[in-house]
Amino acid sequence: MAYEKVLLKNAGKPNSRSIDVYRSGGGYEGLERALKMSPAELIELVKQANLRGRGGAGFPAGMKWSFLPPNREVTYLCINADESEPPTFSNRVLIDEDPHQIIEGTIIAGYATKTTVAYIYMRGEYCEQFHTLQKAVDEAYAAGYLGKNIRGSGWSMEMYLHRGAGAYVCGEETGLIESLEGKRGWPRIKPPFPAVEGAFRKPTVVNNVETVACLPHILTRGLDWWKSVGPAHSLGPKLFCISGAVNKPGCYEAPCTITVRELIYSPEFGGGMRNGKKCKAVFPGGLSMGVLRGDTFPKRPAGEAIDHRKDYDELDCIMDFEDIKKYDLLGLGTAAAVVVSEDDDIRDVLVNNCRFYAHESCGQCTQCREGTAWMYKVAKRIQAGAGRIYDLDLIEEMTLNMGMMPGMSICGLPDGAAWPIRTLVQKFRKEFEAHIRAQKPQAAQEFIKRVNPAAYDLPILQGRANAATGGTFSFDHYVGTQK
Amino acid sequence: MGGWQAIDRKTVPANGMGPGISDASKEKIRSFFPRYPSKRAVMLPALHIAQDELGYVSLTAMRQIAELLELPPAAVMDVVTFYTAFWTHPKGEKQLMLCRSLTCELLGADKLRERIEQKLGIKDHQTTKDGKFSFMIEECLAACDHGPCLMVNEKMHKCVTPEKLDQILNDPHSDRLDQPRSDLYDAPVHNRQHHHH
Ligand SMILES: Cc1cc2nc3c(=O)[nH]c(=O)nc-3n(C[C@H](O)[C@H](O)[C@H](O)COP(=O)(O)O)c2cc1C
Ligand code: SF4
Ligand code: FES
Numbered sequence: 001m002a003y004e005k006v007l008l009k010n011a012g013k014p015n016s017r018s019i020d021v022y023r024s025g026g027g028y029e030g031l032e033r034a035l036k037m038s039p040a041e042l043i044e045l046v047k048q049a050n051l052r053g054r055g056g057a058g059f060p061a062g063m064k065w066s067f068l069p070p071n072r073e074v075t076y077l078c079i080n081a082d083e084s085e086p087p088t089f090s091n092r093v094l095i096d097e098d099p100h101q102i103i104e105g106t107i108i109a110g111y112a113t114k115t116t117v118a119y120i121y122m123r124g125e126y127c128e129q130f131h132t133l134q135k136a137v138d139e140a141y142a143a144g145y146l147g148k149n150i151r152g153s154g155w156s157m158e159m160y161l162h163r164g165a166g167a168y169v170c171g172e173e174t175g176l177i178e179s180l181e182g183k184r185g186w187p188r189i190k191p192p193f194p195a196v197e198g199a200f201r202k203p204t205v206v207n208n209v210e211t212v213a214c215l216p217h218i219l220t221r222g223l224d225w226w227k228s229v230g231p232a233h234s235l236g237p238k239l240f241c242i243s244g245a246v247n248k249p250g251c252y253e254a255p256c257t258i259t260v261r262e263l264i265y266s267p268e269f270g271g272g273m274r275n276g277k278k279c280k281a282v283f284p285g286g287l288s289m290g291v292l293r294g295d296t297f298p299k300r301p302a303g304e305a306i307d308h309r310k311d312y313d314e315l316d317c318i319m320d321f322e323d324i325k326k327y328d329l330l331g332l333g334t335a336a337a338v339v340v341s342e343d344d345d346i347r348d349v350l351v352n353n354c355r356f357y358a359h360e361s362c363g364q365c366t367q368c369r370e371g372t373a374w375m376y377k378v379a380k381r382i383q384a385g386a387g388r389i390y391d392l393d394l395i396e397e398m399t400l401n402m403g404m405m406p407g408m409s410i411c412g413l414p415d416g417a418a419w420p421i422r423t424l425v426q427k428f429r430k431e432f433e434a435h436i437r438a439q440k441p442q443a444a445q446e447f448i449k450r451v452n453p454a455a456y457d458l459p460i461l462q463g464r465a466n467a468a469t470g471g472t473f474s475f476d477h478y479v480g481t482q483k
Numbered sequence: 484m485g486g487w488q489a490i491d492r493k494t495v496p497a498n499g500m501g502p503g504i505s506d507a508s509k510e511k512i513r514s515f516f517p518r519y520p521s522k523r524a525v526m527l528p529a530l531h532i533a534q535d536e537l538g539y540v541s542l543t544a545m546r547q548i549a550e551l552l553e554l555p556p557a558a559v560m561d562v563v564t565f566y567t568a569f570w571t572h573p574k575g576e577k578q579l580m581l582c583r584s585l586t587c588e589l590l591g592a593d594k595l596r597e598r599i600e601q602k603l604g605i606k607d608h609q610t611t612k613d614g615k616f617s618f619m620i621e622e623c624l625a626a627c628d629h630g631p632c633l634m635v636n637e638k639m640h641k642c643v644t645p646e647k648l649d650q651i652l653n654d655p656h657s658d659r660l661d662q663p664r665s666d667l668y669d670a671p672v673h674n675r676q677h678h679h680h
Binding site for chain 1 (some may be wrong): 518519521522523524525526527528530545552561564565566567568569575580583584586588589590621622623624625626627628629630634636637638639658662663664665667668
């Protein structure tokens, strides 16, 4: 059955950014319906829809809203348009193609949460998108959808665009709030959660652009339609990005039933691999969710259960909030896939990943700041042809000692670093090992002699990790080089 | 691609405290106050406006903003140095921003980096002697469907090949947007010759 586009239904229409075109396709009707309900009824509706957040964590929006304290005078709504997770661009496509859908969704979310002021936090590099969205906000004000006594409902809400200035960590909800308040984007220790104490110490909801863009459709098309799209734990239309070594990179809409293979090979989506190459690896949910093995690996024999420790093709992974976890991925993330071809060197992919997180760590937490930088150094060493088999174990151990999961950090950035880096090293271990074995036996020592040996934190490296992994490493290697 | 390197974006300029922002810009910054419950929240808009007027955020501008927002100057410096978008000394008329994240790198961003370095004789975060270009290498610009991509000021250039890069570098209008702009975050006046298209 052909899938009918909802979120992207206006994409490509002439003048799709204008309020007139938006309204002619039924735009702002969802808001009119919402305003006839009470905020409590609206929250209940969104809870029943089980609308899971599209920003990365997949937390149900209705539930998040219900954490707001009942007696409050001020509520802030922050719409997260920081979109900095490589390689994600679906929020950008929504802004480029249909900005009023976002504004309508934001107003509906604002009404449900009794918001007084909504801020749309946009990453600083969104220049064209800023101009587009600001124009749409002006149009919405002029049409009476924003400001005082919206459509005669007695409820008032202002909406302001707030421009960031380049920092991945400002996409984390409390980093965003700090940045909005005019500080460096350092995430806050939780609790208190933003719903209780957020922007300007007041109850605050942070939602992603795509999450609120779903709201008008839940209202106009109804709960039955919503529940008919996708599996029960991942309801509703979803945007998927695909980029890298494919013929048709882009942002596509589908229910959460498509597989990674379809996303790459279907003519409706990625259109197959560029130049007929094979796919070596895919990061299906943005980098931070981890990596899948591609079809350069053999297919899993029929009847055998999924086992992420075995070297099989994993492209049958379904892009929903749950199935993806069977492959040792952190979650659906931003549902943005980047495809690595058989020609690409996995060591370069590792370095690129490590560099990103080392660059973007905000530096507050020791494990995250030091761990990401350390992994980058080790990855560079492997790339330079001076890696040791032991380095793979070392990276693996580092990834297990950072992040919120072991309780070592303020925000989720290092978990998002640990997952791709660990799964890369584990799932592509054979390829890394082959590179390392092809080096000259003395390559590592010579490399260390050339650079500053102190850079490698030798005592720690020799101690815990060595014991933990059973030791592919011998301290003798270092004796001559530390002098 | 290189590892860590000292960048010249945050060093204090040779001209000491540098120029200040105009009264018109101060007025514009004040016009943001009603949008937020605290004056401090006007920090990022204020810095964007100052950088738009001066081409960078001078020490004088930081002090002026501190005064406007009723903060110690160190609080402004603290924010300026956290975000990659702000410069503390003059940058070129055109800022080239090249993405180096995974998709763009797989599609050839590093070749573009080499070519820019070779053609302009500058590396990451440096400015050409004639003041025409500054070069920045950044993480994902959320245009991966058109990788490798390069921003020239506000304009995003998509699927950039080496040939296309040469055209972009030679085109005086390479930063022209083909859509209407909002002047909300612009300075009302400009000290430098640069202007918006
Ligand atoms: C390091 C980091 C970066 C993040 N970046 C973004 C982002 O760019 N956009 C986004 O919507 N959420 C981002 N998130 C998730 C937000 O913290 C938050 O969960 C989300 O905005 C909530 O919206 P949702 O419930 O509608 O998904 C990030 C989280 C972390 C830990
Ligand atoms: S975990 Fe990393 S990015 Fe998050 S607050 Fe700590 S240092 Fe900053
Ligand atoms: S990876 Fe270059 S724009 Fe996203």
